[in-house]
Amino acid sequence: MKKFFIAAIAVASFACHRPVNKVPASAEDVITVAEVQRIERVLSADDMQGRKAGTPSIEKAAAFIEQEFAATGLDNFQGLSTYRQEFSLMQPKHISTSATINGKEADKNNIVVITQHPDLTVTEHSGYEKGYIRSTDQLGAAARKFQSSGKNMIVVVDTAHRKNFSRLAGFRRPSEATSSSLIFVLSDQDVNSFSINSRHSVTTINYANVVGVIPGKSRKDEYVIFSGHYDHLGIGKPTPEGDSIYNGANDDAAGTTAVMMLAKYFKQLNNNQRTLIFVAFTAEESGGFGSTYFSKQINADKVMAMFNLEMIGTESKWGKNSAYITGFDKTDMGTILQKNLEGSSFTFHPDPYTEEDLFYRSDNATLARLGVPAHTISTAKMDDEKYYHKPGDEIETLDMQNMTAIIKAIALSSKGIVSGVQTPTRVKN
Numbered sequence: 001m002k003k004f005f006i007a008a009i010a011v012a013s014f015a016c017h018r019p020v021n022k023v024p025a026s027a028e029d030v031i032t033v034a035e036v037q038r039i040e041r042v043l044s045a046d047d048m049q050g051r052k053a054g055t056p057s058i059e060k061a062a063a064f065i066e067q068e069f070a071a072t073g074l075d076n077f078q079g080l081s082t083y084r085q086e087f088s089l090m091q092p093k094h095i096s097t098s099a100t101i102n103g104k105e106a107d108k109n110n111i112v113v114i115t116q117h118p119d120l121t122v123t124e125h126s127g128y129e130k131g132y133i134r135s136t137d138q139l140g141a142a143a144r145k146f147q148s149s150g151k152n153m154i155v156v157v158d159t160a161h162r163k164n165f166s167r168l169a170g171f172r173r174p175s176e177a178t179s180s181s182l183i184f185v186l187s188d189q190d191v192n193s194f195s196i197n198s199r200h201s202v203t204t205i206n207y208a209n210v211v212g213v214i215p216g217k218s219r220k221d222e223y224v225i226f227s228g229h230y231d232h233l234g235i236g237k238p239t240p241e242g243d244s245i246y247n248g249a250n251d252d253a254a255g256t257t258a259v260m261m262l263a264k265y266f267k268q269l270n271n272n273q274r275t276l277i278f279v280a281f282t283a284e285e286s287g288g289f290g291s292t293y294f295s296k297q298i299n300a301d302k303v304m305a306m307f308n309l310e311m312i313g314t315e316s317k318w319g320k321n322s323a324y325i326t327g328f329d330k331t332d333m334g335t336i337l338q339k340n341l342e343g344s345s346f347t348f349h350p351d352p353y354t355e356e357d358l359f360y361r362s363d364n365a366t367l368a369r370l371g372v373p374a375h376t377i378s379t380a381k382m383d384d385e386k387y388y389h390k391p392g393d394e395i396e397t398l399d400m401q402n403m404t405a406i407i408k409a410i411a412l413s414s415k416g417i418v419s420g421v422q423t424p425t426r427v428k429n
Helices: 006-015 033-041 056-072 138-150 157-172 249-269 288-295 331-342 365-369 400-413 415-419
Strands: 084-101 111-114 121-125 128-132 151-158 181-187 194-215 219-229 274-282 302-309 324-325 347-350 373-377
Touching: 006 288, 033 249, 033 331, 056 084, 056 249, 056 274, 084 111, 084 324, 084 347, 111 157, 111 373, 111 400, 121 365, 128 138, 138 151, 138 181, 151 157, 151 194, 157 181, 194 249, 194 288, 219 288, 249 302, 249 400, 274 288, 288 347, 288 365, 302 365, 324 365, 331 347, 331 415, 365 373, 400 415
Parallel strands: 128 151, 151 181, 219 274, 219 302, 302 373, 324 347
Antiparallel strands: 084 194, 111 181, 121 194, 194 274, 324 373
């Protein structure tokens, strides 16, 4: 793996940020291969240690993005004093569970406790509501409904779900602090009397999205979001060649680079009528926690469109000067972008991997579920992306010229939406 020295790049970074005295005539003046490569190289360098969310290694990446946002001259988001949108989640780790159900000792494998209480004891007198997941119910969907209720509940799960019951332990994922607990009991009979004790270790994990804003001129309360996630997988088991750093050059330093370049472009263009929000999300790889938190801090009704940029560093299945838009049929945003690029050499296509359900698998998903025309733009070949989630995802594997062309295409195709002349239809869920 090639070594990279951040100090040299820092010098180059400051050299690139001398005052600009004129508004550029086109995207060609701002979105250059050299500048795209400079940013991408910093984000995907070995000394970023794979940018794993919730670890110290991602701190350097967040600081670099902040530095770039400051040099661009972006405003802070919604009263924040910095570009960081910080939040914390609680992570419970199961230690032990014991239980008596209907007077008999229960198999601990038939009980899953979801709680943030280190020591929890529950009986039939604890005031827990009771629910049921029948044999005909879809296990995951039914379980999520009980979890989203925010109530203390004991849920009896029909033994028809025995094969997949253990998957409910996956609900023990980082979440906002809550006092409610949820207990799943796999049983072929009703649960009338019970005494359940569980122990968990609970840790607090700190995260931060990095957000910058260009206020709109005539439509300040209408927002257009450009986003990508800056986290990746961190450091893992070494390959036979000794490479243990998951650099995440394409996934998703590429998308984050695009967000930073688009911020530079629109800031210098200086004619956006709608407010533009540029956000580098954290914790996409571990569950989309960054975008989920962000979506709770913004009024979705005011978001006119969201451009989420994910893995744009390699050629698409159609070759150069092309990319695809997930959820193409959910709104008319894709059609708008296609029309705006008519006469150019670039083409946006509908997502060819619909069986992968990509529309609801990236950081656009939370706002899309709230009706926002929020789409992911990508070139990732989901059936043949050689370095996906591997240590080999390094800058040397990317096509920087094509990546630059994609960023320019996004800049040009989004102008009607940015100016307020075009407004995509909403997602109907």
